[in-house]
Amino acid sequence: MARTMSGIQPTGNLHLGNYLGALVNFVELQRQYESFFCVVDLHALTQRPDPALLRRNVREVAIGMLASGVDPERATLFVQSDVPQHAELGWVLTCLTPLGDLNRMTQFKDKSAQQPENINAGLFTYPILQTADIALYRAEVVPVGDDQDQHLELARETLRRFNFVYGDTFPEPKTVRSKAPRVIGLDGEAKMSKSKGNEIGLFETADETLQKLRGAKTDPARLRKSDLGHPEVCNIFALHGFFTGDQQREEIAAGCRSAQLGCVDCKKMLAQNLELVKGPIRERAAALREAPGKLDEILAAGAEKARTAAAATMELVRERTGLRHR
Numbered sequence: 001m002a003r004t005m006s007g008i009q010p011t012g013n014l015h016l017g018n019y020l021g022a023l024v025n026f027v028e029l030q031r032q033y034e035s036f037f038c039v040v041d042l043h044a045l046t047q048r049p050d051p052a053l054l055r056r057n058v059r060e061v062a063i064g065m066l067a068s069g070v071d072p073e074r075a076t077l078f079v080q081s082d083v084p085q086h087a088e089l090g091w092v093l094t095c096l097t098p099l100g101d102l103n104r105m106t107q108f109k110d111k112s113a114q115q116p117e118n119i120n121a122g123l124f125t126y127p128i129l130q131t132a133d134i135a136l137y138r139a140e141v142v143p144v145g146d147d148q149d150q151h152l153e154l155a156r157e158t159l160r161r162f163n164f165v166y167g168d169t170f171p172e173p174k175t176v177r178s179k180a181p182r183v184i185g186l187d188g189e190a191k192m193s194k195s196k197g198n199e200i201g202l203f204e205t206a207d208e209t210l211q212k213l214r215g216a217k218t219d220p221a222r223l224r225k226s227d228l229g230h231p232e233v234c235n236i237f238a239l240h241g242f243f244t245g246d247q248q249r250e251e252i253a254a255g256c257r258s259a260q261l262g263c264v265d266c267k268k269m270l271a272q273n274l275e276l277v278k279g280p281i282r283e284r285a286a287a288l289r290e291a292p293g294k295l296d297e298i299l300a301a302g303a304e305k306a307r308t309a310a311a312a313t314m315e316l317v318r319e320r321t322g323l324r325h326r
């Protein structure tokens, strides 16, 4: 069976961008692929998180993946640092990656601007570790949002180089996009993200979400309820696209254009429909938090399976690169 692999950083609470851009595809792909889904705590170290907070976030992201429908019977769910081969293969690939390739990465520039006091080498080599994540499981498809396009392109180039230098070893990983590869935040401008504070959290209550939606940007040309609206440029209407049925959406669009429906009511409808998805996720997450032993078991079993697959790939890599000297 072909394999899929993806990772999420434990740098904060999961939000709708993670859910719509990545998680829904994890749940879909786990039916057709041998799946490896990973909480990438080594990547998170590039932000030098408080240790207690990192530990908490690792568990919360794992809980979020399970609550969203990742099934540990089908998919291998694990924590990156439980599998030492990620760092090991990362080094081998570091030695194959030209500095010039890393210099082009826009995420490095963005992150450096976000944390000017801590521009560490890990931020720079971050995409190589990501390439190792994918290559370790010889994954063919990688479900991610479109902010990862550049990293995936670098991964393909690096693995092509490995194959050229050492002989055919790794498949070229293809990106799989969901219907929402770029969810815009509540500011109506930037990509929804933890660092921008413009997100709807996956675990938020209905009240918290409605509160946040009240302040969210809509059609910039619609200042009063009596102004005619333009749903096609409204980010709230775009979100309806993922949570609201066709008929209600048509009614909303017509009401907005004719100024019969105000933004507040439109937002309330979105909050209600969101709750139909978020409510059950929140409940499943709460149940998982109540049973920390169960989460430990799932992650231990996942780590075991991931290590077995990783060890097999590293055998091959050691053989091909001459790292096996006996």
Ligand code: AMP
Residues within 6 Å of the ligand: 007, 008, 009, 010, 017, 018, 019, 020, 021, 022, 143, 144, 145, 146, 147, 148, 180, 181, 182, 183, 184, 191, 192, 193
């Ligand atoms: P991160 O939280 O940065 O580790 O992202 C985890 C996954 O969510 C990656 O596949 C991202 O591409 C995806 N993702 C993050 N933010 C968004 C967004 N606003 N829209 C779509 N996908 C996103």
Ligand code: TRP
Residues within 6 Å of the ligand: 005, 006, 007, 008, 009, 040, 043, 129, 130, 133, 134, 142, 143, 144, 148, 151
């Ligand atoms: N860099 C990804 C992000 O910020 C997370 C990630 C790490 C990842 N390793 C990966 C995604 C491997 C896909 C495959 O979202």
